Amino acid sequence: EDQVTQSPEALRLQEGESSSLNCSYTVSGLRGLFWYRQDPGKGPEFLFTLYSAGEEKEKERLKATLTKKESFLHITAPKPEDSATYLCAVQADSGGYQKVTFGTGTKLQVIP
Amino acid sequence: DGGITQSPKYLFRKEGQNVTLSCEQNLNHDAMYWYRQDPGQGLRLIYYSQIVNDFQKGDIAEGYSVSREKKESFPLTVTSAQKNPTAFYLCASSRRIGPDTDTQYFGPGTRLTVL
Numbered sequence: 001e002d003q004v005t006q007s008p009e010a011l012r013l014q015e016g017e018s019s020s021l022n023c024s025y026t027v028s029g030l031r032g033l034f035w036y037r038q039d040p041g042k043g044p045e046f047l048f049t050l051y052s053a054g055e056e057k058e059k060e061r062l063k064a065t066l067t068k069k070e071s072f073l074h075i076t077a078p079k080p081e082d083s084a085t086y087l088c089a090v091q092a093d094s095g096g097y098q099k100v101t102f103g104t105g106t107k108l109q110v111i112p
Numbered sequence: 113d114g115g116i117t118q119s120p121k122y123l124f125r126k127e128g129q130n131v132t133l134s135c136e137q138n139l140n141h142d143a144m145y146w147y148r149q150d151p152g153q154g155l156r157l158i159y160y161s162q163i164v165n166d167f168q169k170g171d172i173a174e175g176y177s178v179s180r181e182k183k184e185s186f187p188l189t190v191t192s193a194q195k196n197p198t199a200f201y202l203c204a205s206s207r208r209i210g211p212d213t214d215t216q217y218f219g220p221g222t223r224l225t226v227l
Contacts, residue, residue, distance in 0.1 A: 004154065034215060043118075043202050043218035044155075087155075100216060102154035 002027040006088050006103035013110050016077045021106045023088030024070040031098055033071050035064050036087040038105070044087055047073075078110045114139045116219035118203050123224045125190070125197065133188045133222045135203035144186035145204040145216060148172060155202065161186055162208070190224060198226045 003026045013019055025033070032051050036044035048057045050066040057064050061082065063074040073086055085105040091098050116137045125131045137144065143162050147155040157170030161180040175194025180186050186205075190197045200223050204216040 032215075036218075041200075041221070041223070043116075043221045046215055046217055049215050089155075099157070104152060104154050 002092050002101040004090055004101050004103040006106050010107045013078055015110055015112050018076045021073040021086055025090045027090050027092035029093035031091045033066055034089040035073055038085045038087055080110045080112050083108055083110045118219040118222050123222055125226050128192045130189055130191050133201055135186045136184055137205045141205035142208045143206045146188045147202045149200040197224055
């Protein structure tokens, strides 16, 4: 069974204090890994798709990387507006339908 | 602007009632999905549809029903058979379901509460 584990569950940072969120996965036939940002009471907002080990993508203060077993979301010099829950998801072959399995998220709080 | 809309934002249901959640997209996407989100759990797939007039059960379809009469619309009915329907419901769409990875985009969600 496909599994996605995100750590830590919660992270509290001072403004400007860089850190990384981890997403480890166990799937057969990885097709892609996704990162989303979710604000309270809202739907997830797409951030990145990574397709293969070694790939990196950046957007403003966020940088996502992918290895064969895990992905990291690096946050450089975060600001209070980066506070949100960050979700990781993987898409894998599942008998014709490429199922997407979601992690439970990392809740990030950035303090001014 | 292209996007996904869900209505209503909040919905209250009495026990024994069926309720229908609306999902509309103007992204011209073929595939649409319904997920349920509960605290401390990852999103769980209820139903998905690859094309008009076709849909498939996800991991937790019991107590739910869907229809796909138009490409743009994928309503979800929460029936009285769903034992614990209080949750945050998310609709998503992607260009297609196929051999290539395709990103799912989400609507704003509907919070359903059973009174």
